[in-house]
Amino acid sequence: MPELPEVEALGAFLREHAVGKAVKRIDVATINVLKTFDPPLTALGGLTVTGVSRHGKFLDINCDGVHLVIHLARAGWLRWSDSLSPRPPKPGKGPLALRVHLVDGSGFDLTEAGTRKKLAVYVVRDASDVPGVARLGIDPLGPEFTxxxxxxxxxxxxxxxxxxxxxxxxxxxxxxxxxxxxxxxxxxxxxxxxxxxxxxxxxxxxxxxxxxxxxxxxxxxxxxxxxxxxxxxxxxxxxxxxxxxxxxxxxxxxxxxxxxxxxxxxxxxxxxxxxxxxxxxxxxxxx
The missing domain is CATH 1.10.8.50 (Helicase, Ruva Protein; domain 3)
Structure with a gap:
């Protein structure tokens, strides 16, 4: 399972490669990965990635104030591509759960191995709207952790x-x-x-x-x-x-x-x- 160091590193990678780019579209290959409906996933289309942060083991991608929050669970992962396939994925085929296309042709896949599907994606106006984020305890690398x-x-x-x-x-x-x-x-x-x-x-x-x-x-x-x-x-x-x-x-x-x-x-x-x-x-x- 990706933990604090890996999620922080993924956030740093996305800050370098995705911030400043607009979202072209998002394809869902596994419908149960999406845990929210308002705002809809389509609301992210045309918005620009303005920041990436971490909350515990949650990855928070800020797109002009709308947040794509990801929890990779036990067997999930983020796979970046500088040249992402433009073809929509076939639902239910393989480990692919969700694909984020950016306007310059780059983007990333969220994948999950195994049969126990726990990877979760939320589209929210504030990261604290995600129940798992709202329940988080102290960050062990924060100044308050004495x-x-x-x-x-x-x-x-x-x-x-x-x-x-x-x-x-x-x-x-x-x-x-x-x-x-x-x-x-x-x-x-x-x-x-x-x-x-x-x-x-x-x-x-x-x-x-x-x-x-x-x-x-x-x-x-x-x-x-x-x-x-x-x-x-x-x-x-x-x-x-x-x-x-x-x-x-x-x-x-x-x-x-x-x-x-x-x-x-x-x-x-x-x-x-x-x-x-x-x-x-x-x-x-x-x-």
Whole structure:
């Protein structure tokens, strides 16, 4: 899933390549991708892209005051083309969900792999009209995200598992499954650690790691073409997506905990005192 660094990098790419250009038309290939009806999608035709911003994991394309807001979900992506095919796409064919044509012939496709279609597009007069944007918590790279603020969030979370708190978009906006794995590994914390029981020193260290991990990811992504961002993210991961491989810090084997529709990775030596956490999926199979 694209998370804060990748969405920010996509925004930077569009600011360089799309701002100042007018929208020629938008083709919808998968009708359920569009979550709003007023203003209509056709209202964007003829408007000029005046800015691109990010709200958590939402991408906000401002077209003369009408906003095209995109959430790429788990398997969505944005594919830019300097010379986009002018032919309207065939509905329901392949991964293409929506195509944005700009007047100079360039533009981008929104695609989504797999069968679980969650990619969402909104056309609104204000980004806060999107329910998911309105519910967002604090941006971890904003000036308001201080150690004291994080401490308050963790206290309010009670004994909720720290992994879930980091991923909760209503608490901290922009961190998903991958970067929460990386943050917890760097902070040497178990994903199941109760949020409110972290010491003052642990909270301060967690705050530092969150900012450092996201800032480093942004630095790696800077200047990359949209097509290269996925590989950059994948190659930089220390534990996420590396089940069975050696931890780059201690050489222990990276382990996985699987759920019905997701999984996370961690290092027992670095994060759980050598304890291997129960894999929920494997436990069910052994019963």
């Amino acid at each position: 150690v004291e603020h994080l401490h308050g969030l963790l206290r309010a979370a009670g004994r909720a598992q720290i992994k879930g708190v980091l991923r909760n978009q209503s608490v901290i906006a922009g961190i998903g499954n991958a970067y929460s794995d990386e943050v917890l590994h760097a902070a040497r914390l178990s994903p199941f650690h109760p949020a409110s029981t972290l010491s003052d020193d642990e909270v301060a260290d967690l705050h530092r790691v969150i900012v450092d991990e996201l800032t480093s990811a942004l630095t790696r992504a800077a200047g990359l073409a949209a097509r290269d961002l996925k590989d950059s993210k994948r190659s930089s991961m220390r534990v996420h997506g590396r089940t069975g491989q050696p931890c780059p810090v201690c050489q222990d084997t990276v382990r996985e905990v699987s759920f019905s529709d997701s999984s996370f990775q961690y290092c027992p030596t670095c994060q759980t005192g050598g304890k291997v956490l129960a894999d929920r999926r494997l436990s069910r199979l052994l019963k």
